[in-house]
Amino acid sequence: MSEYVGFDVSKEETSFCVKDRDGKVLVRGKVATDPVALFETLKEHCVYPERIVMETGTWGHWLVRELRCLGVDVDLIDARQAHAVMKLQHNKTDANDADLLAEIARTGFCRPVAVKSEAAQMDRTVLKARQHLIRQRRDTENAIRGLLGAFGHRLPKGVSKFEGRVQFVLEVCPALSGVVGPLLKARAAVTRCLEALDGEVRERAAHSPACRLLMTAPGVGPVTALAFASTIDDPARFGKSRSVGAYAGLTARRNQSGEMDWSGRISKHGDTMLRSLLFEAASSLLTVVRKAHPLKDWARRIRKRSSHKKACVALARKLAVILHKMLASGEAFRWPEAAQA
CATH class of the missing domain: 1.10.287 (Helix Hairpins)
Known part of the structure; x- marks a missing residue:
């Protein structure tokens, strides 16, 4: 019999709920927020857990890493997506949150996020x-x-x-x-x-070999390189390099419904620190770096028809895509032949 488990993690205690394939609650309760305690709870109440789910948070990455070391595969889901489901309930309690997380595990509503090393x-x-x-x-x-x-x-x-x-x-x-x-x-x-x-x-x-590779790009220093490498962690988790721009919140929002269709400011989703550092790197590339590059010419055309900030945002998105491609391919930043000469 397949079982689906939801863990609602807090600082001291974690509420858990186990459901079967039909959505019937088999067992629920609380346990100390500790990987070994969670592992023992799974051994006691689960015969064959099909999927185990918990939210992102302060303790999430650590608990998932430790449980995977113990041989338990746990999916970490975005807390914002989980909150969109949980806010529909009339009474918000830890037990109800664990119940909904088990339901998410059963239905597969939310996709898992990457767990950082x-x-x-x-x-x-x-x-x-x-x-x-x-x-x-x-x-x-x-x-x-x-x-x-x-x-x-x-x-x-x-x-x-x-x-x-x-x-x-x-x-x-x-x-x-x-x-x-x-x-x-x-x-x-x-x-x-x-x-x-x-x-x-x-x-x-x-x-760090990854940071040394990233610092070959103009405008990218040790802080930006370390932030990008640690945030991306595994470049293979992105199917396309252009997805990194949206991951960093540097792409425009879109609202389309019926005859209405408009694009607004950037989404600002994702990691705020990485986004601000990429903006600083783009500003440095545009104003401080002396060498000529097609990227700078492209950003200057944007600056001429709009503003410096919008040009830096667009250049930051391009830079994020290039840096991910460098990490994925292991190739250093390439300058035009005229600039190298």
Whole structure:
């Protein structure tokens, strides 16, 4: 008898539901959020599980990797697709969510998503920690600007002269030292940690063959290369390289119904960090890189008839497709012969 299992994962406990082929609930309950505990639960209540489903989330990739190591094949589905089904229920509980996940497993409504490897997950952890420190430093700087601005002190833009200017203001107004001084020390500590993570990113990119290959493309540095390689992880999971543009949320939305058919702004689906880094790489290619390339000419024509931002978005999508093709084929970025000369 085939069985279908749904796991609704939370921090401490995981609700589970087991259904048969006809949709009848065989057993439901709760178990600790631990791979071994989930494995023992499956051994106890399932004879032949046809499909096991859980949502993406903080614990999802780790649980799926550990369960697969124990010999249990688990499908990870997009939480947004699961939420579209779950929001139809009148009473939202963990038990009802597990019941609906088991129903999704039985009907095959949602397609599974790729589970990242442990190495790719570690690379993304470093990048997310770096991104968090950048936001923290920016928020601290804005707080200092606001506090000093209330007394008429204007600080220059950027971070290169920020600390020296704040120190000068504190010398002029010693009364502000007790308030702004701790914030300035916190900013210095965050900056040191950020520099350490930047070194970690450069080291990981230098030791990764995929990152070294991606960095042959203009505008792509260690951060963008590591983010792209860790997000894509396995290039073979994309049948076509042009699908990566839609995966990163860099393609236009479309709304078609009857006689109505319009295309709007980009979807912004997918990973926000990868999308912003690809935009920065495209902007660097368009404005900083000196060598001539047909990609730059194409983006400049777009910029001439629309705007710089739209040209960078279009170039970022092209760059995502090219980078995936480089990973899939193992071929470095090719410059025109005139540019090489």
